[in-house]
Amino acid sequence: MNENRIHQTAIIHPGARLGMGVTIGAYSVVGEYVDIGDGTRIGSQVIITGHTRIGRENRIFPFCSLGDEPQDKKYGNEPTKLEIGDRNTIREFCTFNRGTAQGAGITRLGNDNFMMAYVHLAHDCRVGNYTTFTNNASLAGHVQVGDYAGLGGFTAVHQFVRVGAYSFTAMGTVLTQDLPPYVLAAGNTAKPHGLNLRELKRRGFSEETVIALKRAYKLVYRSGLALKEAESRIMPLAADVPEVRHFLDFIHVRGRGIIR
Incomplete structure (x- = not known):
């Protein structure tokens, strides 16, 4: 189905670009510089602003805030970006901030990721493909996450930390240092607990x-x-x-x- 379905209460800026088959729910707001790809479904009361590009066939659930200003005192209203790839699931109350001029200028989420409720991606984060972030997992600024990584609920990752591909954190893990690929981690602060053999x-x-x-x-x-x-x-x-x-x-x- 190529026809867009936009609820009559949604506010879409005339400058926003929508692909084919886009759905936007009640009371959602889409800003001037937003680009939304084909087949993406956006729930009710979602705010998408800033220079934000969202790819194809994403599902964005209610009460998310995507592309707003980074939580960085140095931010001076530069036209930085948020980029979201294809086929991601972004559940309720997620907050993804755009980048900073001092960083890469882009916060990026790849393809086929499953982001559960209340996930936070701070400025300049880079998340790969096929990751799973459980409820309340949070990344500080400039964090990098590799493909197929999994973050347990309430995992907190310090700024500039790298999370390797195929790694996994248990619930409540606090990462202040890099987590190598394939490794399980748990604790505050995190300790290694073998390889992620199941994955x-x-x-x-x-x-x-x-x-x-x-x-x-x-x-x-x-x-x-x-x-x-x-x-x-x-x-x-x-x-x-x-x-x-x-x-x-x-x-x-x-x-x-x-x-x-």
């Missing part, structure tokens, strides 16, 4: 790959080695297993350091 199995990782990742994990977390020495021991594994190479490349970037 690796679900995504079809081979037994050989999982065994190699277990060896890499043990060298970092169970051997008692300094991180630099553990990295050197992992290198031979990384030469043969791309997933181990990804793990090694991630922990090699010092940044805020990894959880240990």
Whole structure:
């Protein structure tokens, strides 16, 4: 169905661009610089403002605020952006802020993500594809989240922290340092609790790959080695297993350091 369905109480700025088959519910507001792709469904009382681009076939539930000003005292009304990809589910009361001039200028959410109620994406965050954020998971500014990562309810992530692909946090986890790919974390502050084996199995990782990742994990977390020495021991594994190479490349970037 290519016809747009817009409730008579919705307020759509004449400058907003809507694709085909867009649905907008009662009392929602869409601003001047907003671009909404084909087939996206927006519930009632949703506010979408700023330079915000939303892709195709997203589902946005009531009471969300997307693309408003970043919560950053340095923000000076620069025309920064929020970009949302395709086929995302964004549940009630989510707040996604646009970027800052001091950062990348863009807050970005990829494709096929499942964002449960009250999720917050602060300015300049970059979230990949196929992630799951459970209720009240919150990212501070400049956080990066890899594909297939899962954040448990009430997870809080400090600014500039990286969350690796296929990783997972338990409910109430507080991340103040980077979480490597494939790793489970829990606690305040977060501690490692092995590999995210259930997700690796679900995504079809081979037994050989999982065994190699277990060896890499043990060298970092169970051997008692300094991180630099553990990295050197992992290198031979990384030469043969791309997933181990990804793990090694991630922990090699010092940044805020990894959880240990």
